[in-house]
Amino acid sequence: MTETTSPSVTAESASSAAELAAEFAAASASVSAAPLRVAVVIGSNREGRFGPVVAEWLLARVRERTDLAVDVVDLADADLPTSLSFSPSDAVSAELAKVTPKLAAADAFIVLTPEYNHSYPASLKSLIDWHGAEWQAKPVAFVSYGGLSGGLRAVEHLRPVLAELHAVTIRDTVSFHNAGALFDDAGNHRDPASADAAAKTLLDQLTWWAWALRSAKEVRPYGS
Numbered sequence: 587m588t589e590t591t592s593p594s595v596t597a598e599s600a601s602s603a604a605e606l607a608a609e610f611a612a613a614s615a616s617v618s619a620a621p622l623r624v625a626v627v628i629g630s631n632r633e634g635r636f637g638p639v640v641a642e643w644l645l646a647r648v649r650e651r652t653d654l655a656v657d658v659v660d661l662a663d664a665d666l667p668t669s670l671s672f673s674p675s676d677a678v679s680a681e682l683a684k685v686t687p688k689l690a691a692a693d694a695f696i697v698l699t700p701e702y703n704h705s706y707p708a709s710l711k712s713l714i715d716w717h718g719a720e721w722q723a724k725p726v727a728f729v730s731y732g733g734l735s736g737g738l739r740a741v742e743h744l745r746p747v748l749a750e751l752h753a754v755t756i757r758d759t760v761s762f763h764n765a766g767a768l769f770d771d772a773g774n775h776r777d778p779a780s781a782d783a784a785a786k787t788l789l790d791q792l793t794w795w796a797w798a799l800r801s802a803k804e805v806r807p808y809g810s
């Protein structure tokens with residue numbers, strides 16, 4: 587007979603695992619079936635930005651999914667200062683109010699980032715740093731764009747930052763190399779097949795993690 591219990595599992599931890607399994611089994615029937623809320627963060631805010639073209643392409647694919655409800659967090663619409671404060675002024679609070687409730691309500695995020703100087707834009711760092719619990723125990727997927735690198739260096743810089751905030755980053759990304767040339771003047775991708783396939787993979791992985799983490803958090807709050 588094969589030994590199924592690792593020798594390193596103590597009697598105490600085995601009993602905790604059994605208790606946890608029972609807790610999950612009892613609670614699974616009551617896990618919310620509401621569509622997952624996905625916040626799409628448009629990370630660039632510079633004048634003349636290309637971001638909205640990629641954002642519209644992405645949003646069209648997210649909106650095709652009946653299991654997802656989407657909120658848009660466009661950093662061009664919120665003027666978040668780089669100086670953080672525990673007691674923001676009324677003016678700063680008003681800017682935060684444009685983004686914080688959407689982050690708090692999200693089950694999952696898609697961060698749309700360009701690459702600036704081999705990293706991601708300051709606007710995105712500011713959004714991340716103004717928040718904490720809003721990111722915690724939630725999955726984050728990335729859609730990136732830029733020049734030759736397609737924004738991949740921006741994505742790799744975002745992963746450890748979000749890990750610090752207890753977010754879970756999704757392996758697969760969608761990236762647009764030399765993005766400006768890939769879309770026509772009406773914002774349509776000139777050759778969409780591979781990007782559409784990558785978007786499906788990304789959304790499938792994000793959805794899996796979002797359901798898994800929503801279910802787990804409904805059984806036990808994260809960290810308890």
Ligand SMILES: Cc1cc2nc3c(=O)[nH]c(=O)nc-3n(C[C@H](O)[C@H](O)[C@H](O)COP(=O)(O)O)c2cc1C
Pocket residue numbers: 630631632634635636637638700701702703704705731732733734735736737765
């Ligand atoms: C300040 C700045 C730095 C950039 N640095 C890079 C870079 O390091 N690598 C790259 O591939 N593209 C780089 N680019 C090109 C941008 O990724 C590209 O223009 C993209 O469209 C910018 O996104 P946005 O138009 O939405 O702001 C840079 C652009 C700017 C404005």
